[in-house]
Amino acid sequence: MAFSIVRHQNKIQLFFIALVLFLISATPAGQNIKDDRNDFLFVSVYSNASETYDPIFPENTDSVVIPLKKAGRLFLIDAKIEDQTGNLVFDTGANNLVLNNTYFRDHVRTGGTVTSGITGSVGKVEKIAVENIEFGDLTYQKLRADVTNLGHIENRRGVKILGLIGFSMMKNLEIVLDAANNELKLYKLDKNGERLSKKAAGFFADHVQKIDGNGNILFLKGKIAGKTLNFCFDTGAETNAIGSDAGKNVLGTLTITRRMELKGAGTAKSEVLFGRMNDFIIGEKKISDMETIVTNLYSLSEAYNNRVDGMLGFNFLE
Numbered sequence: 001m002a003f004s005i006v007r008h009q010n011k012i013q014l015f016f017i018a019l020v021l022f023l024i025s026a027t028p029a030g031q032n033i034k035d036d037r038n039d040f041l042f043v044s045v046y047s048n049a050s051e052t053y054d055p056i057f058p059e060n061t062d063s064v065v066i067p068l069k070k071a072g073r074l075f076l077i078d079a080k081i082e083d084q085t086g087n088l089v090f091d092t093g094a095n096n097l098v099l100n101n102t103y104f105r106d107h108v109r110t111g112g113t114v115t116s117g118i119t120g121s122v123g124k125v126e127k128i129a130v131e132n133i134e135f136g137d138l139t140y141q142k143l144r145a146d147v148t149n150l151g152h153i154e155n156r157r158g159v160k161i162l163g164l165i166g167f168s169m170m171k172n173l174e175i176v177l178d179a180a181n182n183e184l185k186l187y188k189l190d191k192n193g194e195r196l197s198k199k200a201a202g203f204f205a206d207h208v209q210k211i212d213g214n215g216n217i218l219f220l221k222g223k224i225a226g227k228t229l230n231f232c233f234d235t236g237a238e239t240n241a242i243g244s245d246a247g248k249n250v251l252g253t254l255t256i257t258r259r260m261e262l263k264g265a266g267t268a269k270s271e272v273l274f275g276r277m278n279d280f281i282i283g284e285k286k287i288s289d290m291e292t293i294v295t296n297l298y299s300l301s302e303a304y305n306n307r308v309d310g311m312l313g314f315n316f317l318e
Contacts, residue, residue: 053097054172055138057188062197066136068182071157073238073314075177077184079135079162086160088135089153090177090184091236092218093311094166097130097143100150103162104128109147124148138186140169164236167217177235179317217304220312223281225249229309232300237313240277240290243297246309253279254292262293270295291315 057064068090069076076087084103091098107128125148133140145163154161174195176185188196218233224242227250242254256275273294280287292315301308 053140053143053169055140058137062188064137064186066184068184071159074157075235077135079133081133081162082131084162086162088162089164089236091164092167093232093234093236094164095217096166096168097145097163098166099145099147099163100161101147102151104147219306224279225253230307231310231312232304232308234311234313237311240292240313240315241311242292242294243309244294262295
């Protein structure tokens, strides 16, 4: 399955390129090629947003391929931040770069706002300045980052987590997330949203959908029980989610199997319902039997300043 998302001023276009088992793309000659990889393809046009950071690519290079690791249902990238080495979570559900307080205690703090997540309050989030970040063959210099406690993610997964890579780190790049082969491919773009590299093949979209975003978070439309819902696309979410206020007809399509404890980006916990999503449709494609939780998403809607009816995470990528 693949997506291409193109930002045009205040709009984002979502191109639904493929079905579940293959990717349809186009060669320079315009011929279709079928590929059995489960790729997700994003295109993000040049942005003037203040929280956008442009990476430094290797000399004479317009693209890089970055290996991904999995810790449970999280995608991790080997990284070095100043003198610290460890892992960054690739998380399109994060507004900005978010760093783990454990490893950046000596940095001067500014701000001090309380941020919310799927389980409610994430806790106090402050700002710090970071001189440089390296991952793959990319380097970022002089960034502003949110800093908060991420120790609970480390403890749950048993790996060193330096932080989360938010979407503001990727805005001026085309992003190809190859979940099946554990690769993240990044391409430089011009101001029209086209790859600078002329060697790359184009593609034909099977479905085009205009969607709105709040600047740093990606939202797309899907249908359940004939009702159009607003979904946050979140590569850092370990399962899908449906809001408990989605309506009787929507909730009636779910198969609930048990209750479980949910932990979000903060230390707060909540009890949620767990089950299967049986009637999810995007474009003309129906995807059945995806894991999901049912929980109150009001705090997430407030945090994103946009109504969130549901969240599409790891199970959707699968």
